[in-house]
Amino acid sequence: MRLLSVDHRALADKPRLTRSTDEPSHVRIEQWLRSRIEGGQLVPDDRLPPEEEFAAALGVSRMTLRQALGSLEASGVLERRRGRSGGTFIREQQIETDLTGLPGFTEQMSRVNVRAGARLVGVSRRRPSRSVATALELSGAKEVFEIIRVRSARRQPLALEETYLPCHLFKGLDKRSLTGSIYTIMRRDYDLAPHTAQEWLEPVLATDEHARLLAVETGAPLMLVTRTSYTVAGVPVEHAYDRYRADRTRISLRTSVSTQVSAELVADSGEDA
The missing domain is CATH 1.10.10.10 (Winged helix-like DNA-binding domain superfamily/Winged helix DNA-binding domain)
Structure with missing residues (x-):
C-alpha cells in the first residue's frame, strides 16, 4: 500500500x-x-x-x-x-467477462487482453448426481468426468470451474492435459464442440472449500453460472458450474431481439391499431 x-x-x-x-x-x-x-x-x-x-x-x-x-x-x-x-x-479493477457467443474462459480473457491461467484441482470418473444426469440426458450406469479447475487472470484466482462431461463421449479425456482450453479439446479431438447453451446466473456465497480455492473469505459473494452445452446436433455434452469472484469480475452478455420475436411484436402492434 x-x-x-x-x-x-x-x-x-x-x-x-x-x-x-x-x-x-x-x-x-x-x-x-x-x-x-x-x-x-x-x-x-x-x-x-x-x-x-x-x-x-x-x-x-x-x-x-x-x-x-x-x-x-x-x-x-x-x-x-x-x-x-x-x-x-x-480499487482492483474488475475484469470484463463476456459470455456472448459461448466462449470458454481462455477466449473470455483473450477478449480483454488478459492472459488466462488454469490449475487442475482434480479430475475423476464418477456416477453423476441427479441434476447432472438430467442435464446431460444420461441414464443407466453411464458415468461422467468431473473436472475441477481454478482459473486465474493477472496471476490471481478469478473463477472456480466444476465441469461434467459424459465418459462415453470423451473416452480417455482424463489422460489428457487439462490446463488449457477444454473446449478446444472437445472440438479438435472429439468433434463435439459446444454450439449452443442454456445458462443461469445467480449470486451465491462462498463455502469454506470455494473460499480456500479462490483465496477469498468464507461467505464472500460469488456469481454462479450454471450451464448446459449442446452440439450443433442438439446432443448435451457439458454441464458446468462456474463460480466467479464478484470482486474481480463483471459479467456481460450481448442480446438482440430475434426476427421471430420482432415479427410477433409487429403483428401484435398491427392488431391493436
Whole structure:
C-alpha cells in the first residue's frame, strides 16, 4: 500500500481547473484520475491524500472533490475504507467477462487482453448426481468426468470451474492435459464442440472449500453460472458450474431481439391499431 501525498509523482500533471471549459471541475478531476489509473501511475491499494489536502492542492472545494470521488466510487474505480487506517483507495479493477457467443474462459480473457491461467484441482470418473444426469440426458450406469479447475487472470484466482462431461463421449479425456482450453479439446479431438447453451446466473456465497480455492473469505459473494452445452446436433455434452469472484469480475452478455420475436411484436402492434 502506498500512502500518496499531494506532491507524489503518481499525482503529477494535475488538471488546470482555472481554465474555462464546458466541463465542470468535478468531471475534469474524475477524468484525470481515470487517466492516471489507466496509465498505471495509480495502482490498486494506493491511498489518495486526505480530502482537505487534496482539494486544496487542486484548487477546488471539498464538495467538488467529493463529487469526482463519488462518481469513481460508484463505477467501482475507488473504494472508501473506514477506521484508523481508512481513506480513499484505488480499487482492483474488475475484469470484463463476456459470455456472448459461448466462449470458454481462455477466449473470455483473450477478449480483454488478459492472459488466462488454469490449475487442475482434480479430475475423476464418477456416477453423476441427479441434476447432472438430467442435464446431460444420461441414464443407466453411464458415468461422467468431473473436472475441477481454478482459473486465474493477472496471476490471481478469478473463477472456480466444476465441469461434467459424459465418459462415453470423451473416452480417455482424463489422460489428457487439462490446463488449457477444454473446449478446444472437445472440438479438435472429439468433434463435439459446444454450439449452443442454456445458462443461469445467480449470486451465491462462498463455502469454506470455494473460499480456500479462490483465496477469498468464507461467505464472500460469488456469481454462479450454471450451464448446459449442446452440439450443433442438439446432443448435451457439458454441464458446468462456474463460480466467479464478484470482486474481480463483471459479467456481460450481448442480446438482440430475434426476427421471430420482432415479427410477433409487429403483428401484435398491427392488431391493436
